[in-house]
Every structure is written in C-alpha cells, then in structure tokens.
Amino acid sequence: MTVTESRPESSSEPPAARPRYRFVGTRPVRHDGLDKVTGRARFAADCDLPGQLAGCVVRSPHAHARIISIDTGEAEAMPGVKAVISGGDFPAVAPGDPNYDMGVNLMARDRVLYEGHAVAAVAALTTDQARAAAAAVRVEYEPLPPVLTIDAALDPAVGAIHAHMFTSGADPAPTEPSNVSQLTNFARGDTEAGFAAADVVIEREFTTQPVHQGYIEPHAVTADASQDGKATVWCSSQGHFNVRAQTAAMLGWETARIKVVPAEIGGGFGGKTTIYLEPLAVLLSAKAGRPVKMVMTRSEVFRATGPAPGSKFRVKLGARSDGTLTAGKAQMAYSSGVFPSYAAFLGAWTVFESYDIADFEVEARNVVLNTPRSAAYRAPSAPMSALATETVVDELAQALGIDPIEMRLRNAVSEGAINTLGAPFPRVGFTECLEAIRDHPHYGAPLGPNQGRGVAAGHWFNIGESSSATVNLNEDGTATVVTGSPDIGGSRASMALMAAEELGIDVYDITPVVGDTESVGFTDITEGSRATFATGMAVVEACRRVVADLRGRAAKMMGVDVSEVDWADGSAVHAGGEHDPLPLAAITAEAKKTGGPITVTGSLDAKGVGPSFAVHLCDVEVDPETGVVQVVRYTAAQDAGTAIHPSYVEGQIQGGAAQGIGWALNEEYIYDGDGVMENPGFLDYRVPVASDLPMIDAVIVEVPNPNHPYGVRGVGETSIIPPLAAVANAVAAATGRRIRDLPMSPVRVLDAIVNSGSDSTDSSSSNG
Amino acid sequence: MSRVHVTCTVNGDETEFLCDGGQTLLNALRDELGLTGAKEGCGTGDCGSCSVIIDGRLTCSCLVLAPEAQGAAVLTVEGLASGDDLHPLQQSFLEGAALQCGVCTPGILMAAAALLDRNPDPTETEVRYGLAGNLCRCTGYDKIVRSVLAAADSQRTTSQRTNTEETA
Ligand code: FES
Ligand code: FES
Numbered sequence: 037m038t039v040t041e042s043r044p045e046s047s048s049e050p051p052a053a054r055p056r057y058r059f060v061g062t063r064p065v066r067h068d069g070l071d072k073v074t075g076r077a078r079f080a081a082d083c084d085l086p087g088q089l090a091g092c093v094v095r096s097p098h099a100h101a102r103i104i105s106i107d108t109g110e111a112e113a114m115p116g117v118k119a120v121i122s123g124g125d126f127p128a129v130a131p132g133d134p135n136y137d138m139g140v141n142l143m144a145r146d147r148v149l150y151e152g153h154a155v156a157a158v159a160a161l162t163t164d165q166a167r168a169a170a171a172a173v174r175v176e177y178e179p180l181p182p183v184l185t186i187d188a189a190l191d192p193a194v195g196a197i198h199a200h201m202f203t204s205g206a207d208p209a210p211t212e213p214s215n216v217s218q219l220t221n222f223a224r225g226d227t228e229a230g231f232a233a234a235d236v237v238i239e240r241e242f243t244t245q246p247v248h249q250g251y252i253e254p255h256a257v258t259a260d261a262s263q264d265g266k267a268t269v270w271c272s273s274q275g276h277f278n279v280r281a282q283t284a285a286m287l288g289w290e291t292a293r294i295k296v297v298p299a300e301i302g303g304g305f306g307g308k309t310t311i312y313l314e315p316l317a318v319l320l321s322a323k324a325g326r327p328v329k330m331v332m333t334r335s336e337v338f339r340a341t342g343p344a345p346g347s348k349f350r351v352k353l354g355a356r357s358d359g360t361l362t363a364g365k366a367q368m369a370y371s372s373g374v375f376p377s378y379a380a381f382l383g384a385w386t387v388f389e390s391y392d393i394a395d396f397e398v399e400a401r402n403v404v405l406n407t408p409r410s411a412a413y414r415a416p417s418a419p420m421s422a423l424a425t426e427t428v429v430d431e432l433a434q435a436l437g438i439d440p441i442e443m444r445l446r447n448a449v450s451e452g453a454i455n456t457l458g459a460p461f462p463r464v465g466f467t468e469c470l471e472a473i474r475d476h477p478h479y480g481a482p483l484g485p486n487q488g489r490g491v492a493a494g495h496w497f498n499i500g501e502s503s504s505a506t507v508n509l510n511e512d513g514t515a516t517v518v519t520g521s522p523d524i525g526g527s528r529a530s531m532a533l534m535a536a537e538e539l540g541i542d543v544y545d546i547t548p549v550v551g552d553t554e555s556v557g558f559t560d561i562t563e564g565s566r567a568t569f570a571t572g573m574a575v576v577e578a579c580r581r582v583v584a585d586l587r588g589r590a591a592k593m594m595g596v597d598v599s600e601v602d603w604a605d606g607s608a609v610h611a612g613g614e615h616d617p618l619p620l621a622a623i624t625a626e627a628k629k630t631g632g633p634i635t636v637t638g639s640l641d642a643k644g645v646g647p648s649f650a651v652h653l654c655d656v657e658v659d660p661e662t663g664v665v666q667v668v669r670y671t672a673a674q675d676a677g678t679a680i681h682p683s684y685v686e687g688q689i690q691g692g693a694a695q696g697i698g699w700a701l702n703e704e705y706i707y708d709g710d711g712v713m714e715n716p717g718f719l720d721y722r723v724p725v726a727s728d729l730p731m732i733d734a735v736i737v738e739v740p741n742p743n744h745p746y747g748v749r750g751v752g753e754t755s756i757i758p759p760l761a762a763v764a765n766a767v768a769a770a771t772g773r774r775i776r777d778l779p780m781s782p783v784r785v786l787d788a789i790v791n792s793g794s795d796s797t798d799s800s801s802s803n804g
Numbered sequence: 805m806s807r808v809h810v811t812c813t814v815n816g817d818e819t820e821f822l823c824d825g826g827q828t829l830l831n832a833l834r835d836e837l838g839l840t841g842a843k844e845g846c847g848t849g850d851c852g853s854c855s856v857i858i859d860g861r862l863t864c865s866c867l868v869l870a871p872e873a874q875g876a877a878v879l880t881v882e883g884l885a886s887g888d889d890l891h892p893l894q895q896s897f898l899e900g901a902a903l904q905c906g907v908c909t910p911g912i913l914m915a916a917a918a919l920l921d922r923n924p925d926p927t928e929t930e931v932r933y934g935l936a937g938n939l940c941r942c943t944g945y946d947k948i949v950r951s952v953l954a955a956a957d958s959q960r961t962t963s964q965r966t967n968t969e970e971t972a
Binding site for chain 2: 065079305725
C-alpha cells in the first residue's frame with residue numbers, strides 16, 4: 037500500500053505556524069481498508085457460531101397500553117423453538133432505580149410505552165421459526181391514550197405517562213407528576229435592559245421532528261452463555277466496555293461475567309452508545325444452552341432505536357445597528373421519547389453559546405412522549421438550537437444590512453469569553469472558520485435563477501473521558517497498538533499515525549488493533565468526538581513511556597548513562613556521538629537481554645478538550661413549480677485543531693453536512709394518530725442519496741488545541757450543527773420566504789412560496 | 805420443508821448450495837456460502853448494501869430468491885479483485901478514503917463496477933445517479949464519487965495503454 041500525501045479535494049492550506057510532522061497530517065491508506073473493500077471485514081451480523089440459534093423480538097403494536105397477559109405456551113411448543121423470554125425473566129426494576137429506564141426500554145414490564153417496544157423474545161433453530169414463534173406469542177393489551185406531541189406533553193391536563201416522574205430542576209418542586217421530565221434555566225445579566233438597548237429585535241418559532249441516525253448496519257449481536265455462568269458477546273457498538281457494563285447491569289450480573297468482542301461497526305453517530313439486544317441474546321442463550329444471534333430489521337431499527345429528539349422553540353435576539361447582539365431569550369422544548377434525557381440541558385447550553393451575548397435567559401424543558409426512547413445523534417440537541425439562533429442572526433443581519441459573516445465575526449466568541457455554564461472558552465477557531473468561508477471563492481460566486489445562498493455556524497464542546505492504550509513492540513521492530521475505542525471512521529489510522537510520530541517508525545510498521553474487554557484497559561464510548569483526542573492521548577502517553585524504556589535499554593547496550601541517550605527518528609542516539617545510533621529494531625531484537633519484552637500501557641482520563649467550531653455555506657436551487665430544494669454547492673469550514681489524518685477529518689465534515697442536509701430537507705418520523713410510525717423504512721424515511729448532493733468542499737481550519745500533544749480538537753460532531761440553518765437561510769434567500777418548520781419538504785416549500793403569509797418580517801420590532 | 809438444490813457460478817467458481825424456496829439470494833450467499841461481504845441494510849431494496857452483479861446486471865440480492873440464481877453467474881465483492889490485484893475501484897476507494905465505517909462499501913463497489921462496465925467515462929452526475937440506489941450515511945458521497953471518477957480514469961488509462969501496446 038502506498039502513502040498518498042496529495043490533498044486533491046481540499047482547499048485548505050496547511051497553516052504556516054503548524055509544526056512539521058513526519059506522519060501526523062499525512063494521508064496513508066487506512067490499515068483496515070483492505071478488509072473493508074474486499075468484503076473480509078466482519079461487522080456485527082457477520083459473526084456466526086456453530087450451533088447458533090436465531091433470536092427474534094416480539095414488539096408492541098400499540099404506542100401505549102397495559103399488558104394484561106403474555107402467553108408464550110403456543111410459541112414454546114412450535115417447531116425449533118428453544119427459548120422464550122419476557123419482562124419477568126429480567127431482574128425487577130422499580131421506578132426511580134438508576135436502571136429503570138433502560139431496563140423497561142429493553143423489555144416492557146407492565147405496560148408498553150411506544151409502538152415497537154419489546155415485550156418478549158424467542159430463540160429457535162432458524163430465523164423463520166423464530167419469526168413464526170414470535171408471531172404466536174399471545175399478548176393481551178388494554179390500550180391507553182398515547183401522548184404524541186410536545187404540545188400535549190406540556191399540557192397539564194394530559195395525564196403523565198410515568199406516575200413517578202416529577203419535573204426535576206423546577207422551583208418549587210412540583211407536587212404532581214407530569215410529562216416534563218426536566219427543566220433547565222440559564223440566565224445572565226438583565227435581558228429586558230439588553231433588549232431595550234437593541235435597535236432591532238426579532239423573535240421566531242421553530243419546530244423540528246425526530247430524525248434517525250440512519251446507520252446502514254442494523255443492530256446485531258451474537259451471544260454465547262456458557263455453563264460457568266459467563267457469556268461472550270459479539271456486537272458492534274460505539275463502546276464495548278459500555279455494552280459490558282450495561283448488559284451486566286440489566287441482567288444483574290457482575291461485570292466480569294461478560295466479555296464483549298467488538299465487531300466492525302457499520303455506523304453509529306451516537307445511536308450505538310446504548311444497548312437494545314445484548315441482554316436479550318445473553319438471556320436466551322443461557323436459557324437455551326446455545327449461542328443466539330439476533331439481527332434487527334430496518335423497521336425495528338426505526339421503531340425501537342434512538343431517534344434524535346423533536347423540538348419546539350421560541351427564540352428572540354436583539355442587536356444594535358452595528359450588529360452587536362445585545363440580548364437573547366429562548367424558550368425551548370425537546371421530546372426525548374418515552375424516557376428522560378439530557379436533550380433540553382444540552383439545547384439550553386448550546387443555543388447562545390457561539391456568541392458573546394451580555395444578557396440572556398434560556399428556559400428549556402425536556403418532555404416525554406409515547407415514542408421510542410431517543411438516543412444521542414452527533415452533537416445531541418445542538419443542530420436544533422443552532423437552527424433557531426443562526427436563522428434569527430441571519431434575519432438580524434438582513435434587517436440591519438450587514439453581511440452575515442461580518443455579523444457573526446462581530447459577535448463570535450473567542451478565548452476568554454464566558455460560556456453559558458459560566459466557564460471561560462479556551463483558544464477556539466471560530467473567527468478563523470468565519471474568515472475561511474468569507475475568503476473562499478464560493479462566498480462571492482454568482483448565483484443562478486431561483487438560487488439562494490445561506491451561511492450558518494455551530495460548535496460542539498467535545499468531551500474527554502477515559503481511554504487506554506497498550507503498545508507492544510515486536511521482536512522485529514514493529515509495534516502493535518491496542519486501544520479500546522471502536523473504529524467508527526478511520527480512528528485506527530489516526531492512532532497509528534500518532535504512534536508512528538512518537539516512535540519514529542513507519543506508519544505501516546504499526547498495527548492498530550481494537551481490543552476486546554479482556555485485552556485492553558477500560559475505555560469509554562466513542563462519543564463526544566473523543567476517540568482521536570482522548571484515546572490518541574493514551575496512545576501518545578504509552579508511546580512516550582515506550583521511548584523512555586527504549587532509551588534505557590539502548591543505554592545498557594551502549595554502556596552509557598541513560599541521560600546521554602536521546603530518541604530521534606526511530607533510533608536511540610548517543611548525545612556524545614561515540615556510539616552509533618541504535619534503531620528501534622536493533623533494541624527490540626536484543627530485548628531478552630535488556631529486560632524482556634517491551635510493552636507499555638497508557639491509561640488516562642483526558643482533560644483539556646478543545647471545542648470545535650464550524651461555518652457552513654450552502655447554495656440551493658428551489659423549483660418554484662414543485663417546491664423541491666436541490667443543494668447545488670456546499671462548503672464547510674471546521675476547526676480540527678490538528679488534522680491527524682486529513683482525509684478522515686474531511687470525511688467527518690462531509691458526512692455530518694450530508695446528514696444535516698437530510699434533516700433540513702427530507703427526514704422526519706411520521707406518526708399516525710395512534711402513535712404508529714408510518715415511515716419505518718428507507719423508502720419513506722428518505723436519507724440523502726448521491727444524486728441529492730453536490731460535492732461538499734471540506735475546508736480544514738487548524739487552530740491547535742494547546743492541551744493535546746498534537747493539537748487535536750475532535751471533529752466528529754460539529755459538522756451536523758450548521759446545515760439545518762445554512763439550508764434554511766439559503767432557501768429564504770432563494771424564495772424570500774422563511775420556513776421555520778423542518779423538514780423543508782417540497783409541500784412545505786411550495787406552500788410557503790404560494791402562500792405569502794409566511795414572510796420574513798413577522799414579529800420583528802424596531803426600537804428605533 | 806424440502807430444500808432446493810441450486811447450481812450457479814459464484815465469483816467464477818461453479819457452486820452448489822441448498823436453500824429454502826423462500827430464502828433470499830442475500831441470505832444464501834451469507835448463510836449457506838459464508839460470503840458475508842454483501843450486507844443486509846434494509847431487506848427491502850432501498851439501501852443497496854446487498855448489491856451483487858447477476859449475469860452482468862446490478863441487483864439487490866435481498867430482492868432475489870436464491871433458487872432464481874440457478875444457472876446464473878453471480879459476482880460479489882469477494883470476487884472483485886483478481887488474486888492479489890485489487891480492482892481499480894477498490895484501489896481508488898482505499899486511496900481516496902471513500903469509506904468510513906465501510907458497511908456500504910461492498911454494495912457501492914458493485915454498483916460502481918456495474919456503472920463503469922456500461923459507461924467507462926461517466927460524468928460526476930452520471931456517477932451520482934449510478935449510485936443513487938446505494939445509501940451511505942457516513943461520507944456524504946463526496947469521496948465516493950471522486951474515487952469512482954478516479955477509478956474510471958485509471959481504468960481508461962490502463963486500457964488505452966493496453967490498446968496502444970496491442971496495436972504497436
Ligand atoms: S439490503 Fe438489499 S437493498 Fe437494502
Ligand atoms: S461508509 Fe459508513 S455507510 Fe458508507
């Protein structure tokens with residue numbers, strides 16, 4: 037394989053200030069690439085064991101119902117059936133238990149809470165037999181009225197889904213249960229005075245519907261429970277240590293009884309940070325005494341796994357005539373499906389976070405509905421909050437006659453600005469991203485008829501958490517780097533690049549491996565854009581200790597003091613020059629004589645995350661006859677800190693942009709009046725296809741994170757934040773109509789064009 | 805239920821397998837023949853991750869019954885390379901970083917191979933429509949489209965060179 041170092045498709049220039057690295061910043065073919073282009077790579081559904089059974093889940097047809105009885109007798113008597121389980125087979129969970137939500141979500145107990153909720157599961161010799169048996173499980177339901185919209189959930193007259201749920205964060209504490217699980221308030225300064233100081237104030241309402249992460253690989257698991265009370269689980273996830281912990285908790289087992297082997301993961305985007313099938317498969321396997329494999333259908337994926345929340349906001353911003361934002365006010369609601377989540381908190385945190393606004397008030401409610409429990413989706417909650425803020429900022433710029441980038445440059449947060457939580461921003465690259473877009477040829481390019489251009493920004497704070505890495509040097513001078521982070525988009529290559537840089541050996545002399553839960557130290561989920569940042573730090577730490585060890589051994593071999601030995605370009609170098617340099621391979625070849633095998637582990641809880649900002653620029657063409665919106669040109673600039681493998685940084689930027697465009701234009705969960713999902717398939721839930729999109733020009737901005745050895749910020753999430761508003765602003769520019777309810781489907785766009793009621797000037801006021 | 809005996813060619817090899825009458829070709833490839841390169845992303849013909857080439861035609865193997873493969877020539881991603889030589893598309897996908905998670909990759913490679921077979925010099929738009937039946941949720945398609953165009957280029961250069969050598 038060859039190392040390709042060209043940067044054909046990126047218009048980003050490597051900044052002059054950046055240190056020169058030998059490997060970091062190059063574009064080697066990824067180590068696991070060959071397996072993935074030849075069909076060899078084993079994803080979750082590709083793992084099979086001899087004698088395995090097929091498992092199938094029985095799911096609720098009702099959005100909300102009491103379970104009167106479950107009769108599995110008929111199913112158990114069917115040909116090939118080896119085990120049937122239902123809620124009673126799991127440890128009891130009481131409302132208020134930390135495991136309650138996940139436990140009840142895995143398998144309904146006394147009630148089903150959304151259409152698709154699991155009520156029983158069957159294992160049989162073949163998939164057909166398992167499906168037939170699942171259909172023969174008799175469940176008697178007493179339907180209950182479902183709560184299906186945010187408005188209904190906020191209505192105190194509508195009964196609470198959970199009798200034990202009292203709004204947390206409310207003051208005074210409520211005495212009645214409700215469908216508002218949590219309330220977040222943030223405030224700074226004097227908002228009324230801030231609005232009074234503004235020359236223009238604009239207030240708008242927005243709605244978005246739940247959307248699915250849409251990973252192409254459905255959830256799948258193979259579990260093998262053995263007679264000693266242990267179980268091995270093969271599955272794809274964003275974190276196999278988390279799968280182990282959650283599966284153990286759900287079964288009431290000690291963690292050590294479960295080993296999780298990570299399969300290749302076919303996309304996650306946040307949706308594979310939780311579990312659905314694993315405890316079911318383990319329990320079925322334990323009951324049947326044979327391995328059990330379970331694979332979700334696409335319809336199950338839509339109906340029972342994590343969409344991102346829907347939202348409803350009212351956002352108000354004021355600005356002086358020079359463009360300075362003076363005050364903001366946001367009332368927000370997120371629906372997290374049937375159980376509480378942090379959605380509202382994250383939305384409240386992010387809604388005004390990109391701008392230095394002196395006075396603001398944010399009130400956000402998390403509500404529960406009889407819809408599937410929501411899961412994380414790339415920068416959870418921020419795409420919706422940015423839709424609101426970035427649209428209103430755009431309208432303010434328009435009202436004030438200020439260029440939209442200039443408007444943002446005037447208010448952009450920079451190092452030292454105080455964020456919503458009250459902490460100062462570290463060094464960030466927001467201004468640099470804005471400038472990159474302003475200076476890009478796209479920004480001033482001419483537009484055709486029916487076309488419009490929109491710009492929007494966004495950022496994600498990113499997280500650190502725990503990671504482990506083990507570096508084993510082999511006798512021949514190559515290295516194996518084992519980490520606990522599943523490779524969801526090229527992270528093996530990033531780990532190898534950082535290790536190569538540290539050790540000074542070729543990137544292909546390094547074999548990056550994702551270890552199972554028994555072969556590498558604990559590592560948190562691949563989420564929060566943390567893998568390259570935090571697991572990379574663990575790799576660097578381990579490599580630095582390896583180098584210290586190598587220097588010591590070289591000193592022994594040279595017969596000098598270790599203080600006289602440096603490490604440079606993959607060799608131990610004697611400072612005085614009296615000894616020839618000892619390349620790494622020469623030291624590993626003699627390892628037996630100098631102290632035995634060289635193997636080091638780095639484990640850490642990573643601190644010093646670097647927030648990543650992005651600015652997106654979008655041109656659309658709107659067909660005035662049909663309302664169809666086509667994105668015709670797209671440019672996205674994002675601060676990566678340092679791009680370890682620029683191709684995969686571009687890939688994260690492009691992929692997030694495409695998902696955001698789908699969210700803006702097409703994607704939504706559609707329910708009928710009874711809460712039954714009407715579009716649980718890729719035909720009716722339409723994610724963007726190749727012909728829907730243009731090239732997405734990814735501009736990598738590099739403002740290194742001072743707290744990472746290579747300046748990494750983490751890039752996985754930010755890219756999905758700006759597109760919703762960028763597309764909406766472009767549609768507004770093309771049509772003169774603001775559409776604030778997503779998705780901007782042809783029907784909606786056509787309606788906005790034909791019916792001029794929804795124009796861009798309602799409810800703005802001028803103080804001036 | 806008695807099993808159906810099917811004889812066909814898979815990746816150039818004469819192959820026999822037993823399957824159920826209602827089993828899809830995708831299932832037979834994966835479960836009976838152990839060829840797990842083709843994936844089931846939807847099972848309803850909407851995602852293309854199960855794409856294979858049957859008698860020269862790009863097909864969703866989740867929509868074909870296994871017994872229908874009787875007598876047919878089936879090409880899956882496992883048969884795309886010739887020995888150690890990767891198909892130009894495989895090579896360009898690697899070099900162009902056209903995959904992130906890689907679960908869509910086998911299907912997209914087959915769709916791209918079928919496209920280049922009928923149109924060795926496609927425009928960007930033709931590539932986009934040629935791949936419109938294959939979902940990729942990770943890449944935004946940019947690097948995939950570029951890699952298909954690059955493979956088309958390299959295939960044409962190679963075949964031009966071969967033609968020139970032959971005529972010389
Ligand atoms: S699995 Fe065949 S098209 Fe999706
Ligand atoms: S690379 Fe993940 S779906 Fe295409």
